Amino acid sequence: MTKLFLTFALSFISVxxxxxxxxxxxxxxxxxxxPKSIVEISKDSKGKYNGKxxxxxxxxxxxxxxxxxxxxxxxxxxxxxIIRGLSKDGNEFSGGxxxxxxxxxxxxxEIVKEGNDLKVKAIILGIAVKTQTWHxxx
Numbered sequence: 001m002t003k004l005f006l007t008f009a010l011s012f013i014s015v016x017x018x019x020x021x022x023x024x025x026x027x028x029x030x031x032x033x034x035p036k037s038i039v040e041i042s043k044d045s046k047g048k049y050n051g052k053x054x055x056x057x058x059x060x061x062x063x064x065x066x067x068x069x070x071x072x073x074x075x076x077x078x079x080x081x082i083i084r085g086l087s088k089d090g091n092e093f094s095g096g097x098x099x100x101x102x103x104x105x106x107x108x109x110e111i112v113k114e115g116n117d118l119k120v121k122a123i124i125l126g127i128a129v130k131t132q133t134w135h136x137x138x
Contacts, residue, residue: 020113021041021049021086021093021111021113021118022041022042022043022049023040023041023136023137024038024039024040024041024054024136024137025038025039025040025041025051025118025134025135025136025137026038026057026134026135026136026137027039027132027134028132028133028134028135029058030130030132032058034057034058035057035058036056036057036058037053037055037056037057037058037077038053038054038055038057038137039051039052039053039054039082039083039134040052040054041083047087048084048085048086048087048096049083049085049086049087049088049093049096050081050083050084050085050086050096051081051082051083052079052080052081052082052083053077053078053079053080053082053101054078054079055078056077056078060077060101060102063076063077063078064076064077065077065080065099065101065104066104067101067102067103067104068099068101068104069104069106070106072099072101073104077101080101082098082099082100082101083096083097083098083099083109084096084097084099085097086109086111091112091113092110092111092112093110093111093112094108094109094110094111096108096109097109098120098122100122107122107123107124107129108122108123108124109121109122109123110123110128116135116136117133117134117135117136118133118134118136119131119132119133120132120133120134
């Protein structure tokens with residue numbers, strides 16, 4: 001009976017943790033293939049998922065988002081919210097935006113969790129123009 005209960009409890013916990021994107025994720029630089037930053041994704045009081053840079057793993061050209069065009073303009077990269085407004089839809093997270101601090105451009109985004117990785121898509125006109133793989137930080 002104890003084994004049955006333990007198996008049920010572990011199965012239940014794994015189902016709840018499946019497709020959760022909250023936590024810290026290591027981003028990879030498209031040009032060098034090296035780790036670039038750590039982004040922490042959290043859920044806000046309205047049930048939306050947002051992500052901010054919490055650590056830089058390579059030294060950027062500028063420590064501020066000088067090319068951002070909105071309220072993030074000239075804000076420090078550390079603490080900069082680059083993902084805004086994602087909603088969970090089954091195994092996908094969509095309906096939000098992602099901003100590339102390097103060029104200041106924002107894109108619609110979709111994120112899908114695959115094991116300990118996130119597939120982060122930048123979307124223009126409904127087409128994924130770029131997909132990055134982010135890795136879970138333990």
